[in-house]
Amino acid sequence: MALSFLTLTRGRGRFDLADWLTWAYLVLALLLMFGPVLWVAMSSFKTEAALQEYPPTFLPLAPQTATVEGYDEPLQLFRVTAGEHEGKVLAQIRRVGLMSQMVDPADPSQKFQVNINDRVPEREFALATENYSVLFERFNFGLYFWNSVFITVVATIITVLFNSMAAFALSKYKFRGRTLVFVLIVATLMIPPTVNLVPIYLVVSQIGLVNSPWGVIWPAVATPTGVFLLRQYMLTIPDDLLDAARMDHASEWKVYWRIVLPLSAPALAVLVIFSVMWRWNEFLWPLIVLNRSEQFTLQLALNSFQGDLQTSWAPLLAMTVLTLLPITLVFAVLQKYITTGIAQSGVK
């Protein structure tokens, strides 16, 4: 079924111009979107040396080595490209200036002198998994991961709870100034976040939340986008349902908890995805609030790999890949709600 869908054409039975353009556009978009991600994933399996190589290779390749009789260390293999030994695969013993002393692995008694420009390293496909293991052994990845998960999960739960309660009141209760309150909430979207940075920091530091995950969580939980999204969706829930629940002895809290919240599931899913993405990818605010490395989130830890003098690219890339994974999973699970949720909360 997927295949028959993919091979659908606008022209009857053959590709016409529209089909070519569509395919070209989609393939280009696919490359633009996934190319960098794939590049990062591939590079994360390269050794530090392979990363420095120019021109870069797409696949993670490592120099091939061979253990040769009479030498303690494994020797790197090269293919000779010119001169009298052209075509042979030899192991390098040592390099002296522009010449390299080499040995035939098959016959260790024979030694050769080869110009270093006349040989290329033999390489094989190899995953440098130590990039990943080093994260856990030396960089305390587990701690940063936990910090990020804690902030993301707790902030998302509180965001959904607070925003849905606000949306419930704004969509289902009639009170003086309801529209004004709603407009004020939405109007905060017009204030650039950078303007708020200093005042919020002052508040957070006065409360004593600097260097605490709560200093990241609390300022972020009230989102105008979430209130707007949920309110628009809740407007479509018939009032009769709420009245029926009231006739069924339900308290206002129960009406919210048992009727309105479950029925808003599609919109809640959208907000959950947004909130998880926002909190997981957030960088600037945690950078300001969290100064001690044991409180760092993954994004801050990634940043700390980048030193003034040198950057350890291999673990940085590995951590980037691990940072991408959870959000991809959340998105994959909830993505079917996004279109329905947005479509239903937008119009109507």
Add this chain to the structure above:
Amino acid sequence: MAIVELEKLVKDYGKVRAIHGVDLRIEDGEFCVFVGPSGCGKSTLLRMIAGLEEISGGELRIDGQRVNEQRASERGLAMVFQTYALYPHMTVRQNLAFGLENIKTPKDEIARRVAEAARMLQIEAYLDRRPKQLSGGQRQRVAIGRAVVREPRVFLFDEPLSNLDAELRVTMRGEIAGLHHRLGNTMIYVTHDQVEAMTMADKIVVLRDGRIEQVGSPLALYNEPRNSFVAGFIGSPRMNFLDAVVEAVNERSVVARDASGARFEASVDGAGLEEGAAVSVGVRPEHVTFGREGGKPGTVQTIEQLGGNSYLHCVAEDGALLAAHLPGQTAIRRGDAVNVVFRPDFTHLFRKSDGMAQKRLVVGEAV
């Protein structure tokens, strides 16, 4: 079991008054129907009783106790909505149990009552389905079931049958009436359909523009409508009205003459009427007869032959439209000239000034 009393009940929406001081007493176990054209305030009145609309003035008492300030959830009433308002994310069983769970009824008691209601309404087979998977009639039963399990003091129905097709409506009408006989609870039922009101009610309350026009049993309203509005609203097809002036008043009847010169005699009390007063002569289509003389001449415009009944629509020479309802089938044809005769005992007379009816001296079909 409950007596519902409304005393000068008022509802204001901002500066607009929707309900103008309604007084009403609904007896214990009575089936009371609020009827009226759309926008007359009947649903608002019901929602005020339910507690879903705030009461702006007056007093609402259930069993003698003032409940104005009680929330809907505290009044112990149950309501069936026009849209059914079943919780779409719950199964039928959960829908029925929701209200009982909220008042912390023991689990086995909930199960017992749900099973009993499901059996009574024949919805046992769908208990584990979602409302979306049910037909209109099944949803209607579930909505009623949700009210029944609660064993409420008063049942409230807000146009529950208006979303059903004609055939199902007749069936459900019978079932609701049957439910009332079995349970014996006080029921308040809102409808704009006067047939539903006539067939089900012990007491009909006719409303117009937030005021009660008349309260009474179905036949009392049919036989002795208090004014021309009630007379026109109750009965189908609508009562025929002709403008006329009073010609003579005596002890047993009043004679009126319309602009075309046709004379009508009505067996009504002539009190307050003087010669020359403007009146409306009203006769129900089922009381119209055709005769040789003494009536209003006209032509038959359309005939609806239903087999058991025939409906004739005639145009008088002066343009007045008159409907007639004849039992059985008729030989009269379209275009035939007829002489429409109103019998005095079945003729109503309404004052033009305020629309009020003159008291009928001979009442009832039996005469």
